[in-house]
Amino acid sequence: MNKFTEIYLTIEAAILNQVYSAGDLLPSENELAKKYAVSRETIRKALSLLLENGYIQKKQGKGSIVLDVKRFDFPVSGLTSYKELQTAQHINSQTIVTKNIHTPLPDALAKHLKLPEGTPAIYVERQRQVNGEVVILDKDYLLASVISDMPDAAAHDSLYTYIEQTLGLVIGYAQKEITVEPATAEDHLLMDLHDEDTHVVVVRSDVYLEDTTLFQYTESRHRLDRFRFVEFARRRNPSETL
The missing domain is CATH 3.40.1410.10 (Chorismate lyase-like)
Structure with missing residues (x-):
């Protein structure tokens, strides 16, 4: 499994387990790159997967906002x-x-x-x-x-x-x-x-x-x-x- 997929799955689990709640901002690309010891490009790929699967929305000037993931x-x-x-x-x-x-x-x-x-x-x-x-x-x-x-x-x-x-x-x-x-x-x-x-x-x-x-x-x-x-x-x- 490539690195950006691993990061995507880790953040996805954090959203599903409400470590990040609806409306929260994810850490910046720089912060995530430092946290996972990868390049910003790798983080962008992970965030792109989160975006495509409905976990986040990008907002200019703010960053990545966690969307409401309903249970049931x-x-x-x-x-x-x-x-x-x-x-x-x-x-x-x-x-x-x-x-x-x-x-x-x-x-x-x-x-x-x-x-x-x-x-x-x-x-x-x-x-x-x-x-x-x-x-x-x-x-x-x-x-x-x-x-x-x-x-x-x-x-x-x-x-x-x-x-x-x-x-x-x-x-x-x-x-x-x-x-x-x-x-x-x-x-x-x-x-x-x-x-x-x-x-x-x-x-x-x-x-x-x-x-x-x-x-x-x-x-x-x-x-x-x-x-x-x-x-x-x-x-x-x-x-x-x-």
Whole structure:
């Protein structure tokens, strides 16, 4: 890992852990260069990464201002496991595995994924408790041709940790769809919904390995009042895209 990436990750962690709060000024480039014993150019590269990822905003005459990094925010883009979000955002959460079974893909899902009917899969269903309330219901279908087994301990901890660190597979990208849909009877049964909760946010993803192999379909159902789905967008100079 190069030096400016290391510095970026160090400052990112400091912002996420609120060493630097929203509205704070980061130390100057000179101060950071002295602190990390690197050139100002290296610091500029680290600050550029922070800028591009929505952690800071440059203000002429002032320096680098830390932006508001909200907890309990779920990014629209990016491919991050729930455990990684839980760790990064310090969410007081527990996972309950309600199902971990081998089963054929449902016909409608097989059609969506353009796979034969009866394609073998592993179905993992998990409730996510936050502060004692089940506010997320995660449903995952893993293609058995790629993931032949999913131990209960791994399902409870992190599917992606097991897939990447134990199986040695490289997760590449996902195609996501986000909708707001009427809450189902199953949602009311398995989630702690309020009487007024008529809808839930549903995030569906087709997930692929780095080599473009489809290996997972996931459906994550969220209580509306508990989480925000966000994306940081930065305006590009139109001339740069010409």
